[in-house]
Amino acid sequence: MNDCKCDNTKIVSVKEYDAVITAAKYYVDGLKSGDADLVAKAFHKDAVMYGLSNGTTLLGGPISNLYDFVRQNGNATDIKTHIDVLAITPTTAVVRIDMEKDAIGADYNDFLTFIKLDGRWQAIAKVFHQFNC
Numbered sequence: 001m002n003d004c005k006c007d008n009t010k011i012v013s014v015k016e017y018d019a020v021i022t023a024a025k026y027y028v029d030g031l032k033s034g035d036a037d038l039v040a041k042a043f044h045k046d047a048v049m050y051g052l053s054n055g056t057t058l059l060g061g062p063i064s065n066l067y068d069f070v071r072q073n074g075n076a077t078d079i080k081t082h083i084d085v086l087a088i089t090p091t092t093a094v095v096r097i098d099m100e101k102d103a104i105g106a107d108y109n110d111f112l113t114f115i116k117l118d119g120r121w122q123a124i125a126k127v128f129h130q131f132n133c
Contacts, residue, residue, distance in 0.1 A: 012088050020093045020114055023121040024083050027112070031102060034075030036067040044115065044122040051110075051128030063126065073103035091116045095123075107131040 023042050030039030043063045050060030059065075078101040086094045093114040100107045108130050112123040 011090060016090075016093075017085050017088060020085055020088065020095060020121050021083055023114060023123065024095050024097060024112060027123070028079070028081045028083070028097065028099070031070065031076050031099075032079050034070060034073075034103065036070040039070055040067055042112075042123050043126075044117070044124045047122070047124050047126065049126035049128065051108075051126070051130065053130045054132050055129065066126070070103070076101065076103040079103075086111075093121065 026042035027039055030036065030042070040063075043066075047063035048061065049063055049066055050058065053059050080100045082098040084096045084098075086096050088094075093116075095112045095114065097108075097110040097112065099110060102108065108128050110126055110128045113125040113127075114121045115124045116122075
């Protein structure tokens with residue numbers, strides 16, 4: 001029995017970290033298979049994305065631009081990714097995805113901001129840096 005009455009209470013369970021990673025994996029698994037619909041499972045319908053292509057050119061807009069990219073470029077069978085949950089609260093999370101060899105052979109660092117709505121984690125924003133390819 002735990003009768004702890006302190007202000008040092010853990011408010012986010014490991015289960016929530018796992019749920020955020022599962023949501024982020026829709027994105028990376030969709031990139032690997034070239035499935036834009038699977039990628040879309042990771043994102044809120046109103047999500048946006050912005051980032052620098054080759055470190056210099058600003059790209060961005062609605063998340064549908066990402067789906068178009070996946071449809072145009074197909075699968076990324078050689079892709080390698082590493083997912084880290086950088087921060088989490090009961091309703092928000094920030095995830096970093098280190099990515100190598102997407103469908104066009106580019107490497108990225110992606111930062112996805114998640115929000116938990118109706119019990120489901122969804123990325124509401126993607127900010128990325130594309131390294132020179």
